Amino acid sequence: MSDLPSVDDLDLDPAYNTLEQQADDIIEYGTEWPELATQLDVSKYRSQDPYPAWHAETNDFDPVFLAALWAKTEDKSITGIADRLEDNPEIATALGFNPDDIPHGDTFARAWRNRLNDEDSDVDLQTIIETTAKTIDKLATERGSPIGGHTGLQADETDGSSTRAGQRLLREKTREVLDQMSDVVFPELNLPRPEHAIYDEEDLLELMTVMGMEGDAANDGATINSDRLAAQKDIDIDDPFYVDGPTGETLLEAIHDLTIKRITDMVNRSAERALKRIKPYAEFPEPVFLAIDITYVAYYGGRDGLEWVTGTPDHKDYSWCHKFATATLVGDGVHLTVGMLPVGNEDHVDNDAYPGDDEYTVIHGDVVRDLLEIVPDSVTPRCVYADRGFASTDAIAAFEENNLKYLMPAPRNDRTKRWLRRNVDMERGILAVKKDWGVRGKVKHGSSNHRKTTNLVGLPGDPNDEQYGYGEVPDDDEEEVDEEDQSAVPFYTNLHVSDETALDRRQAKEKVEEYNQRGGIETSYKKIKEFAAWTTSRKFEPRLFHFGFAVLLYNAWLMVDFLVQVGLDVEVRSKPRITAQRFIKFIDRNLVGLI
Incomplete structure (x- = not known):
């Protein structure tokens, strides 16, 4: 090799x-x-x-x-x-x-x-x-x-021998992974069809795959690509399949017949089945970490009567969006999304379980609970990474309820900033640790001022550095950062950390800097969107289905890349060697023969 x-x-x-x-x-x-x-x-x-x-x-x-x-x-x-x-x-x-x-x-x-x-x-x-x-x-x-x-x-x-080897493995591993998707993943995606339909459910899923690769709209794009697929199948223009086969309208009708819960469950079951089938086959690396986050998909249409459209953080260049929470498995060289759910509709939030009369569209602690419930039992992460938006009393309680270790940037409020100034030695670059740091706030089925304890770690460095995935600022936290405070990052964690000796501080620093493995997650959300067909439909169901289907295609790309790297006997690295666009082009050229 x-x-x-x-x-x-x-x-x-x-x-x-x-x-x-x-x-x-x-x-x-x-x-x-x-x-x-x-x-x-x-x-x-x-x-x-x-x-x-x-x-x-x-x-x-x-x-x-x-x-x-x-x-x-x-x-x-x-x-x-x-x-x-x-x-x-x-x-x-x-x-x-x-x-x-x-x-x-x-x-x-x-x-x-x-x-x-x-x-x-x-x-x-x-x-x-x-x-x-x-x-x-x-x-x-x-x-x-x-x-x-x-x-x-x-x-x-x-x-060109190395190129030929890569090309051969790309073809071979892509076929293997897509065969697994066809046999294991797609059967979980039950799309309704009219009685006596002459096309198979697989035809709709094949159509969805092409649309994801092409980035086409759900209606016109489906119609154009259904003609193209029929032509590639060598079907005569007078054949009933060509005349009455799947079109943009039939695809939309199929998705519209699905509920939000059914779409979410189908995608997550598909992701779980793919993981179980591929994990031993691919010798999935251990140990693994789990990264949880919320990604935003911009929405620019009218919002009247739409329950899943919410506002965005100030740093976004658009005002309204759909939000999707994801759980991503992070191993040595592999990022694989293993759980997905939509967030942002107050009717789907358990507000009654929280004290007070406030109504929320997103409660980060419950997002943690829901995602962890989705994650397959076969996944035992060594630690869970989250961004600062999850740094709350309720999220800490959710991690503890599931006996999980966690690491996430802490809010930079007046209290944490005072502690950072007094304890972190910026001149010599020495971190500080405060054990049993008290955090108060609302907790599910608890009080409005419930107290939890965590370890607070102050890491010398720039809090605005993207490598820490510093995340969204919760509404009740102070956002402004004084110039003198711009060189220390606070973290919440229940990992064993200490600053008593030089060895303790070095080990604590190594544990916190492992959070950098989460850095690729932000990029992964952009890549997932590259696999999603866009739609002009105002209904949320097609948008949710497109995002979920894109997650499955994204996973297929990363598994192919991992298998190619292993097959070439090279050091597996976290950044894919096969770009998403190259994989998309390859699948687009060979889709009919592969699925």
């Missing part, structure tokens, strides 16, 4: 520029130029363009810049760019050109001499391009991508 190391193993300058960092995130097994070029963002360098705003070629900066990067990475001449673009229209489109109107070769030569070599500029664009090209070339070579000239390597090292 080929030994394809991660970027941490490469002999590269760790001080990546912006483009190199992007390339590090994008390039995986088999990544090709169209995929790389469409995801590289070079807008940062537009301000260095010496052409004035009125110049006819000003709007061509990004394509010209990327074309020069393409040439340098492939170790080709700048003057030959135009001819090569005409021979590679897919790459031309990805770079931002019209394949039918490629600029003359002299345009690129002049740009390289003058536009990308401006002596009056503070930034040497030529050097950035050449440096980035070398990094892309090396990343692509080591990871099995056909991009680049592979400079410095012998011919027998660049025959």
Whole structure:
């Protein structure tokens, strides 16, 4: 097997520029130029363009810049760019050109001499391009991508064997995982069909899968893709399936016949069955952690009569959303969502179980209880990670009721900030621990000022650092942070921690910094949305079903990636080697033959 190391193993300058960092995130097994070029963002360098705003070629900066990067990475001449673009229209489109109107070769030569070599500029664009090209070339070579000239390597090292191995395993493992989904997962998704329907339930699920991959709307997208699937099945246009098979309307009607509870139960049973079937098969790594969180899906339509649309935190760039709570299994190199439920409707919140007359749409302690009830018994997490929005007396009680260890950033209110100032040695970077820290608040079936105790850990560091997943600020907490307090992070935990000796402090720091494993969870929510078909329906049922189905497709992607890494006998890393977009493109091309 080929030994394809991660970027941490490469002999590269760790001080990546912006483009190199992007390339590090994008390039995986088999990544090709169209995929790389469409995801590289070079807008940062537009301000260095010496052409004035009125110049006819000003709007061509990004394509010209990327074309020069393409040439340098492939170790080709700048003057030959135009001819090569005409021979590679897919790459031309990805770079931002019209394949039918490629600029003359002299345009690129002049740009390289003058536009990308401006002596009056503070930034040497030529050097950035050449440096980035070398990094892309090396990343692509080591990871099995056909991009680049592979400079410095012998011919027998660049025959594409690693790429072929990755491609073969991608096909093989994708088929295995999707076979498991078809046999184990899909049977739990019981979609209603009219009596005497000539299409199978599997046809609807296949249609949903294509729509998730394509990101199409539930109505028109389903109609378009149902025609496409029928054509791929070699069904005659006069065949009853083609005439009366599943359409956008039949799919919507099927989902509308489902209740919120039924959709939620179906998705969670499907996720559990997939986990039970795949866990021993994939040699799922131990120990594992569990991350719980609430993700937001923006809503922009009218809200009259909609019970599941709620407001958003101030840091969001939209005002209304649907909220979904998820429980994600975090192992060595694997993130797998094992539980999902919708939140945000007060009719589905057990407000009567809490003291006082306040009505809530989300009670984080009960979200914890509901998610833990969904998580399969076969999952025994060593610790549960949550963001700051869950840091409440009721959530602590919920963790204790389930005999679970927990770790979560604590609120930065006046009380915790005073303690941080007095106890955390910021100058020497030494943390502090306060055992039996008292926390008061409402608890289910308890009083309105119930007291729980926890361990408070003050970790030197920036509380705004995204690596800690610092999370949403509860409404009753103080949000402003004084400048003198911006270098310590408080955590609640019932893990054994102490600051009595240097060894105790070092061990406590290691335990708290394991919270960083949760960092990939925030990214996972963005990825889940990439697998979701969007819908114009105002009803919540289709939106819930689409999100739940996206969770299952997301899990399939991560399991395929894990199996490919294991099959290639490389060190399993937390960041997937196969990008979501590459997996989506692969499934989209091969779906009918795989499911």
